[in-house]
Amino acid sequence: MNNRNNIENNHNNKQNHTNEQSQKSLNNKHDKKKFPIKWSPKILFGVIIIVFGLYYVGANYIFLENVDFSKVYTIRVEGDSEGAFISRTINTNYYSKLKEKKDKKSQRKLDFLNNVKIIPEYHVDRPFKNGDIADVEFKYDKKMAKKLKIRIRNTKLKIKIEGLQKVVKNINEAEDLKGFITKISQNTLEKLYDSPAVDADSKLIEYKLLPNIYYKQDNNGHLVFKYFISSNSKHLIKEKQKTSQGFKYINKGKAGISNVYAMEVKDLVLDKNSNITSYREDLFVKTYSSFEEAEEAMRELGYNLLY
Secondary structure, three states: OHHHHHHHHHHHHHHHHHHHHHHHHHHHHHHHHHOOOOOOHHHHHHHHHHHHHHHHHHHHHHOOEEEEHHHHEEEEEEOEOOOOEEEEEEOHHHHHHHHHHOOHHHHHHHHHHHHOOOEEEEOOOOOOOOOOEEEEEEEOOHHHHHHOOEEEEOOEEEEEOOOOEEEOOOHHHOOOHHHHHHHHHHHHHHHHHOOOOOOOOOOOEEEEEOOOOEEEEOOOOOEEEEEEEEEEEEEEEEEEEEEOOEEEEEEEEEEEEEEEEEEEEEEEEEOOOOOEEEEEEEEEEEEEOOHHHHHHHHHHOOOEEOO
16 A cells, blocks of 8 residues: 555656646746847857858959950950060950940940050060960959959960061062062152142152162161152242332242152061061151262162162
8 A cells, every 4th residue: 555655656746847847948938038049249250250251252253244355355466577566456346245235234344444454464585486475464453343343354365476477687588679669669759749749830849760779787687778869849030120110020040959868668578478568668868969979878878789
């Protein structure tokens, strides 16, 4: 009997303990609802770091507009084997497409491209030769790009140098140089007669192409040619005479002033087939009083007669 009572008492005690725990649990839940969780400084700091990180990633990586320099510009190699250089030209199709869209993103790109100085830079320690590889890097205002939220793509390019033309350094490098320079001089003579300074009726200025052509190498080893054109400028001489009614001017004839002008042709460029593709001509580089004086000057300056 006593054992039975003890068993019942133990059961009742366990039941009471369970009820107490349940009540405490309910009270704790009620307290949690009544009093919210307090944020510790560490938790707050962690949340701030996460928010700032998300903003930084969004502002600097996600919400940027891409500008690809390889699509915006075309890189070209210009010049010759003595003075080649790298230049950029704008891809007009790229600009046209941006203007057609007329949205804020496209306008940001246009603002950047139109207002920021963009320069292709490359290292050169000697003149370019065919087969060289040039490393080109676009320099631009990074602060402005960041301000406009622009991400730049392909700022570094490798350009293969090819197709450079050759500057003439020797009279044997091109065929019939005398005939070529003669044609240039004849064209110049025709242009002079087409000038408004020449009056076809009164023949105020007469030009004549002189026969000899001279050449020599300049300081860079390039051939320089000189040919000569003489001019005979004529103007009317008027004499003042007294008459019964006063004074009048009488034409007494024409007086002539003669000069010899040196014209210069240089920087002749050859293609791969040794054909002259371009040259530079400077007119009236020197004036002489006679052709004899011009010839003497050529000898003193080390010029040779071109045969």
